[in-house]
Amino acid sequence: MMFSTQGLSLTRIRGDLFGGLTAGVVALPLALAFGVASGAGAAAGLYGAITLGLIAAIFGGTRMQISGPTGPMAVVFASTLTVVGGQIHLAMAAVLVGGVIQMLLGAFKAGGLVRFIPYPVLSGFMSGIGIIIILLQIPPLLGAPPVSAPLLALQQLPAALSAANLQTVLLTVLTLIIVFRTPMSISRVVPSPLVALCLMTVLAVTAGFEVPVIGEIPMGLPEFVTPAFSLQTWATVIVLGATLALLGSIDSLLTSLVADSVTRTRHQPNRELFGQGLGNMLCAFVGGLPGAGATMRTVVNIKAGGRDRISGVVHALFLLLLLIGAAPLATNIPLAVLAGILIKVGVDILDYRILKLLRTAPRTDITVMAAVFGLTVFVDLIVAVGAGVVMSMGLIIHQLTRQANFRVCPLEEKYKGSGMLDGDVRLLEVDGPFFFGSTSRLLDRVDQVMGTRAVVIDCRRVPFMDLSAQFALEDMIERLKSLNIPVVVVVQGDIRKELEKLNAPHLPPELLHETLDDALLVARRALAV
Structure with missing residues (x-):
């Protein structure tokens, strides 16, 4: 001592x-x-x-x-x-x-x-x-x-x-x-x-x-x-x-x-x-x-x-x-x-x-x-x-699940003059924790975007995303692609790095974008093809 x-x-x-x-x-x-x-x-x-x-x-x-x-x-x-x-x-x-x-x-x-x-x-x-x-x-x-x-x-x-x-x-x-x-x-x-x-x-x-x-x-x-x-x-x-x-x-x-x-x-x-x-x-x-x-x-x-x-x-x-x-x-x-x-x-x-x-x-x-x-x-x-x-x-998982919000909405007003009608592109906003407790709610939104020509999934307000959520995101993209509906994902920071490391076949790096403007530009090009 x-x-x-x-x-x-x-x-x-x-x-x-x-x-x-x-x-x-x-x-x-x-x-x-x-x-x-x-x-x-x-x-x-x-x-x-x-x-x-x-x-x-x-x-x-x-x-x-x-x-x-x-x-x-x-x-x-x-x-x-x-x-x-x-x-x-x-x-x-x-x-x-x-x-x-x-x-x-x-x-x-x-x-x-x-x-x-x-x-x-x-x-x-x-x-x-x-x-x-x-x-x-x-x-x-x-x-x-x-x-x-x-x-x-x-x-x-x-x-x-x-x-x-x-x-x-x-x-x-x-x-x-x-x-x-x-x-x-x-x-x-x-x-x-x-x-x-x-x-x-x-x-x-x-x-x-x-x-x-x-x-x-x-x-x-x-x-x-x-x-x-x-x-x-x-x-x-x-x-x-x-x-x-x-x-x-x-x-x-x-x-x-x-x-x-x-x-x-x-x-x-x-x-x-x-x-x-x-x-x-x-x-x-x-x-x-x-x-x-x-x-x-x-x-x-x-x-x-x-x-x-x-x-x-x-x-x-x-x-x-x-x-x-x-x-x-x-x-x-x-x-x-x-x-x-x-x-x-x-x-x-x-x-x-x-x-x-x-x-x-x-x-x-x-x-x-x-x-x-x-x-x-x-x-x-x-x-x-x-x-x-x-x-x-x-109980914590239940509370986090309730905080997660998945909303399908038309494009913001400033994008309506871009030549894309609301029915052409749908924006799927993911807001809140995206993990195994909330993945089913994402998959439930697939039917709401079936009648569109392109989908942009906005994950900018997601604080964290676990492996279950990453797989659910890939499954949704795969399902939409099977219907010839192109998908673009807006994701930033560490979550984007994790998705890139995942190296998933239906979630390649070219689908991931930092800003909504870039994602909409890619969606426009996909519609023009």
Whole structure:
């Protein structure tokens, strides 16, 4: 690592140290909660926060970003663990593959592509993740065993309610009161999740509550895990790894954009993907929960003065010291307290920005957002994102198609004195995007020019033309030529160069002209033959 003279100033170092410690305090209860929620255990959450937090801070492309387990990644990993039947070696193989894919995305400079994901897709996805997190906390807050799917949580709700543990409900309610109602003046000093974690654990222990707890967390450094999969499971592992990689990349780069907006800096997206991928790869070998750039922890770090990689390193080392020296203290933390903390996380993830605009936002965008939301909660996370992107593309294509205009009209007034009657030459104007979505409308205009002796196709107002449109144009010219109707095309700039490169037999360069005057002159000569 290289630092400037300014980066070595005492003020800068003090800010990074305080920012890293503050982010570490915030990360502790979340890492434990995400680990439990994922099904891998609280220790896995800590291992992931330490490993990814350290590696991404050193090798990533966002200098002040804090990385570790996040809500979306915990949900996807929980799904991964369920798919592989709880076999940790297979799950870690998927994490390893995901890390490799992230590094490859960085190597192939795919970091900027996240900017092309439509906002309604991201909104529906993040709100869906928030609802999933909330639904998955229903069994723990009632004292029932955790479940891995939101639908399962809803199905088991009647049975869980009938056998509810009032002590766990009390702990969850008090936790929610603390995390939602703690004044900001206190949260700035001691984060409300940590306040809830400490107070509610002390209450449960001193009052002798009989509630489910985290249980023993291995003290010291994690044991080495060997990710492994067989020929029978390789396809499943690769698909799950790609899912983790895609989600982790989107999550991290969105957090990087937030960090940029707060600090007025600019991150390196491809380097960030490399750092995140390397960190997740190493998580696979220590049994750590995979993660991504964490928005809340990153903002907390920045607000506390963190501006450089030192803050991320301090955050990871702080958690490591706690793991080595204070792991036994987490044994008696009630799962109900973690459920309350995670419910707050789920509520914060909901996209209130677009929820406030449900009545006024364009119906198409709201439809995409709702579809992605439903698919995220009830079907699959990656299916939801893929379907949302496809829907958005389809709506854009529909709008572009509507903008395209094909009009058959007589010649302009100044050409009527040229000796050509309106019935002799027809002008076919193409105005707007000319691509696969609008080619059929061009071919529909053939019948409107059948009763003429020559046709001029004016493409001067076409901003772009794809291969489908080029072939459609050639097909129309071929059809008119078969009826002995000469055709001339007015086209300019790059589109003309593309048509000339096409070297189509029915669209030779001599048919292409830069101006309408030249095209009409050629049409006049054709009529005179």
